[in-house]
Amino acid sequence: MTHPVCIFGTPADSREIVDVFLEQGRRVLLVPGPDAEAALARDGRRAAGLEVLAPARLLACGGGPGEFDLTFTAADAVVRRRVSALVLAHRPERHPHYASYGLRPAPAVLPAARLVEMDCRPPAGTAWNEVAILNGLQSESSPRATGELLQIALRLRREMRARCHLFTRNLKVAADGLEALARDARTAGVVFHKFTHSAPVIRQDEDGRAHFAFTDEITGLELRLAPDLVVVDEAFEPPAVVRELARTLELETDAAGFPQADNVHRLPVFTNRRGVLIAGAALPCGAAGAADASHLLLALRPESNPTAAQIDPGRCVRCLTCYRVCPYRAVSLAHRPEVQPAACEGCGICRAECPRQAIRIPGLEPADIRGLIAAERPASGRRPRLTVFACARSGGPAVRSAAAAGTSWEAQVTVVEVPCAGSLSRDFIHSAFDLGADGVLVLTCHDENCHSRTGNRLARSRVAQTQAFLDGCGLTGRLVLRTTAANMPAETGRTLAELAAQLTATEPGPVPGPAD
Amino acid sequence: MTTPPRVLVIGAGIGGLTAACVLADHGLEVDLVERGPTPGGHAARLACKATDRCVRCGACLVTAAIEVATDHPRIRLHLSSRTEAVRATDAGFTYRLVSETAAAEAAADAVLIAAGFDLFDPRDKPYGFGLYPNVVTNLQLEALLRSPGGVVKPSDGTPPARVAFLQCVGSRDRKLGHLWCSTFCCGASLRAAARIKAARPETEITVFYIDLQSFGRDFQSAWAGYRRSLRFVRGVPAETFQDGTAGIRLVWLELESHQAREETFDLVVLATGMVPSAGLAGAAAEFGLRPEATGFLPAAGPPGVFAAGAARGPMTIPETIADARHAAARVLSHLKPDATERPGRSAATRRTIFP
Numbered sequence: 095m096t097h098p099v100c101i102f103g104t105p106a107d108s109r110e111i112v113d114v115f116l117e118q119g120r121r122v123l124l125v126p127g128p129d130a131e132a133a134l135a136r137d138g139r140r141a142a143g144l145e146v147l148a149p150a151r152l153l154a155c156g157g158g159p160g161e162f163d164l165t166f167t168a169a170d171a172v173v174r175r176r177v178s179a180l181v182l183a184h185r186p187e188r189h190p191h192y193a194s195y196g197l198r199p200a201p202a203v204l205p206a207a208r209l210v211e212m213d214c215r216p217p218a219g220t221a222w223n224e225v226a227i228l229n230g231l232q233s234e235s236s237p238r239a240t241g242e243l244l245q246i247a248l249r250l251r252r253e254m255r256a257r258c259h260l261f262t263r264n265l266k267v268a269a270d271g272l273e274a275l276a277r278d279a280r281t282a283g284v285v286f287h288k289f290t291h292s293a294p295v296i297r298q299d300e301d302g303r304a305h306f307a308f309t310d311e312i313t314g315l316e317l318r319l320a321p322d323l324v325v326v327d328e329a330f331e332p333p334a335v336v337r338e339l340a341r342t343l344e345l346e347t348d349a350a351g352f353p354q355a356d357n358v359h360r361l362p363v364f365t366n367r368r369g370v371l372i373a374g375a376a377l378p379c380g381a382a383g384a385a386d387a388s389h390l391l392l393a394l395r396p397e398s399n400p401t402a403a404q405i406d407p408g409r410c411v412r413c414l415t416c417y418r419v420c421p422y423r424a425v426s427l428a429h430r431p432e433v434q435p436a437a438c439e440g441c442g443i444c445r446a447e448c449p450r451q452a453i454r455i456p457g458l459e460p461a462d463i464r465g466l467i468a469a470e471r472p473a474s475g476r477r478p479r480l481t482v483f484a485c486a487r488s489g490g491p492a493v494r495s496a497a498a499a500g501t502s503w504e505a506q507v508t509v510v511e512v513p514c515a516g517s518l519s520r521d522f523i524h525s526a527f528d529l530g531a532d533g534v535l536v537l538t539c540h541d542e543n544c545h546s547r548t549g550n551r552l553a554r555s556r557v558a559q560t561q562a563f564l565d566g567c568g569l570t571g572r573l574v575l576r577t578t579a580a581n582m583p584a585e586t587g588r589t590l591a592e593l594a595a596q597l598t599a600t601e602p603g604p605v606p607g608p609a610d
Numbered sequence: 611m612t613t614p615p616r617v618l619v620i621g622a623g624i625g626g627l628t629a630a631c632v633l634a635d636h637g638l639e640v641d642l643v644e645r646g647p648t649p650g651g652h653a654a655r656l657a658c659k660a661t662d663r664c665v666r667c668g669a670c671l672v673t674a675a676i677e678v679a680t681d682h683p684r685i686r687l688h689l690s691s692r693t694e695a696v697r698a699t700d701a702g703f704t705y706r707l708v709s710e711t712a713a714a715e716a717a718a719d720a721v722l723i724a725a726g727f728d729l730f731d732p733r734d735k736p737y738g739f740g741l742y743p744n745v746v747t748n749l750q751l752e753a754l755l756r757s758p759g760g761v762v763k764p765s766d767g768t769p770p771a772r773v774a775f776l777q778c779v780g781s782r783d784r785k786l787g788h789l790w791c792s793t794f795c796c797g798a799s800l801r802a803a804a805r806i807k808a809a810r811p812e813t814e815i816t817v818f819y820i821d822l823q824s825f826g827r828d829f830q831s832a833w834a835g836y837r838r839s840l841r842f843v844r845g846v847p848a849e850t851f852q853d854g855t856a857g858i859r860l861v862w863l864e865l866e867s868h869q870a871r872e873e874t875f876d877l878v879v880l881a882t883g884m885v886p887s888a889g890l891a892g893a894a895a896e897f898g899l900r901p902e903a904t905g906f907l908p909a910a911g912p913p914g915v916f917a918a919g920a921a922r923g924p925m926t927i928p929e930t931i932a933d934a935r936h937a938a939a940r941v942l943s944h945l946k947p948d949a950t951e952r953p954g955r956s957a958a959t960r961r962t963i964f965p
Contacts, residue, residue: 374932
């Protein structure tokens with residue numbers, strides 16, 4: 095039987111995911127967080143397959159996908175659990191934009207979340223006859239927030255005939271049904287005030303009532319408003335427990351601190367660690383509900399990995415370079431560094447960085463590279479000879495598309511595709527020259543598009559070092575690095591053609607080929 | 611149900627390719643039927659718009675999906691093909707698979723309609739599209755960006771000095787009954803504009819918009835950058851006038867001054883939106899799936915019939931990938947195949963390729 099999946103999240107945040115997982119026969123370990131009440135552990139559903147560990151803080155995560163070893167502190171004890179995967183499902187915290195509007199919280203100034211809690215009903219004895227809704231008036235809003243605020247506006251219109259004014263800059267409607275919802279709101283009498291080059295002046299009384307003074311940009315009319323209720327929009331930020339989990343689990347984060355890098359390869363629910371997933375509901379713009387659970391279940395499927403790196407214990411000196419550079423946190427430290435095969439992406443960065451050449455990756459050995467370069471070279475002696483090391487995600491497909499489109503280069507081009515440009519060690523580049531190349535082109539993914547995040551940057555610094563060395567040997571201009579993408583065949587073809595032309599104009603490379 | 615189950619996926623754009631890969635990785639046999647001569651749909655025709663860094667549009671993922679699907683042992687890709695004579699059976703459907711050269715009877719246990727979208731035809735608007743050579747659509751701009759010469763005026767092949775982007779052409783349009791935002795166009799226009807600026811910084815670019823939609827993870831920061839290099843005008847001109855050889859005149863109401871303003875541009879890009887693809891209703895009806903009032907499809911219909919991607923409504927590439935994965939999960943849930951296969955890594959989300 096496989097181990098349970100560990101879901102980090104409050105019962106409310108994770109209800110749908112837990113339900114779907116249990117339905118699909120997965121066991122679940124639910125960890126609501128270090129501030130959760132111990133009662134949850136007792137009262138939490140003892141549905142078959144669900145264990146609630148509360149309160150608990152994750153101390154450490156060892157092992158790898160399929161067999162993570164988690165260590166928690168829970169009430170003064172240390173608790174260990176073995177799980178097959180981790181899911182971070184805590185919803186974002188909502189921080190009302192009071193400060194940016196110059197407002198402070200008051201009975202008449204409430205955040206959107208509070209309106210939802212109150213079911214859009216005023217407290218007894220209060221009437222909301224005139225309501226201002228602030229949606230992206232300072233910082234840009236989002237479709238999720240806009241949908242919620244439009245629903246609030248519609249409720250207030252329909253149920254209590256409140257005069258609703260929605261203040262915004264750009265109305266965010268780029269999601270299913272929002273344009274229609276905005277139209278419905280207009281039809282129901284919600285007034286939209288859009289600001290482009292001006293902003294309302296907002297001040298607040300001592301008793302908390304807000305006053306608005308603004309110029310309608312279309313008519314030029316000057317208007318004033320002193321609403322009974324101001325609904326303030328919110329920023330979505332990762333809660334402290336998620337920030338801590340990201341640190342403990344060594345996860346890449348985006349600019350806001352959410353534990354998923356802003357990288358197309360991580361969408362929709364992946365992190366830089368295989369087996370550690372982030373629920374869509376835990377991201378400001380991710381899918382929620384059943385769609386979320388689907389993605390998570392699909393991502394849990396175990397797969398074999400024939401191309402995992404292997405560390406030779408005889409050569410390893412425990413410098414821990416591999417542990418530090420692995421973008422996927424696939425190196426675990428027990429008695430010595432070991433690669434977790436299920437976590438390894440085969441990117442080759444550890445192999446290239448290891449100062450003792452102690453790491454092997456099937457197919458990525460120097461002998462394999464030399465074999466590939468030598469095999470591709472016909473004995474015709476056509477010049478110039480250009481060896482291209484191309485990332486299989488970008489340069490490889492781009493060159494192949496260019497070739498398929500009939501582009502030809504006045505050169506003999508040998509393309510060696512590698513899983514990541516970060517796997518290019520200096521010996522690969524030297525091998526190319528040793529085997530008669532007049533020039534070497536390294537094609538990497540664009541910055542921030544690299545699947546391993548650091549591979550293209552490592553390639554850039556290694557190429558720079560090698561260029562400096564070649565310059566010292568009087569071989570300037572023979573090693574070039576360019577970034578590209580799989581859907582840039584024209585530009586990539588042009589890069590090859592330019593380099594070929596350049597090399598034709600110079601003397602042949604340092605090592606003669608077989609037909610010379 | 612056959613063993614292993616067979617799924618018919620209609621459309622080999624990014625949605626169909628993604629769903630096919632997920633299903634095939636789970637051991638199912640997939641017939642991926644594409645009406646066009648090449649896979650990849652609209653997204654395969656997009657240019658990479660990275661300047662000094664990736665802009666996260668997701669277009670490069672389409673190439674990977676095409677490669678994986680084309681090589682996958684359990685995916686049969688049928689190009690220039692369509693389905694006909696669909697009949698529901700106890701277990702699923704039978705149909706005729708028709709290509710240019712052949713017709714064959716086939717069967718499937720479930721069908722996933724990922725037929726994508728059409729772009730709104732701007733000849734229905736008085737923008738001079740089809741009449742003035744230098745009025746182009748966003749998709750035509752993508753082709754220019756991909757071409758060796760870069761973005762040039764179709765009339766004479768020289769780079770434009772002043773470019774205008776007109777957003778929301780055919781979207782958010784009550785008179786047309788298109789009550790949707792096409793979601794991808796603000797991002798596509800701004801990224802394209804930034805790429806044009808990076809190649810030729812002297813180009814003057816104006817974006818005419820109604821509401822700028824966010825794109826990417828940190829739009830707030832990106833927005834500040836775009837506002838510095840591009841001019842934004844709120845309000846989209848309703849028509850264009852070709853001014854002899856001087857260029858294309860646009861007239862609009864300037865918000866700040868409340869005055870009419872008139873300027874000439876060398877190149878006008880119409881950010882045309884997504885509409886339900888022609889024939890979608892007919893194809894869906896064959897499987898008992900009825901479009902909604904918008905003309906787009908609901909996510910599911912009769913048992914065994916599913917829809918994903920832009921056929922369900924406008925969505926971006928990353929959203930389509932997510933939606934297709936979700937639809938594939940629902941197909942798996944419906945068919946409950948035996949978990950006999952534990953294939954190695956090949957899915958569109960993970961690639962370890964060595965030559």
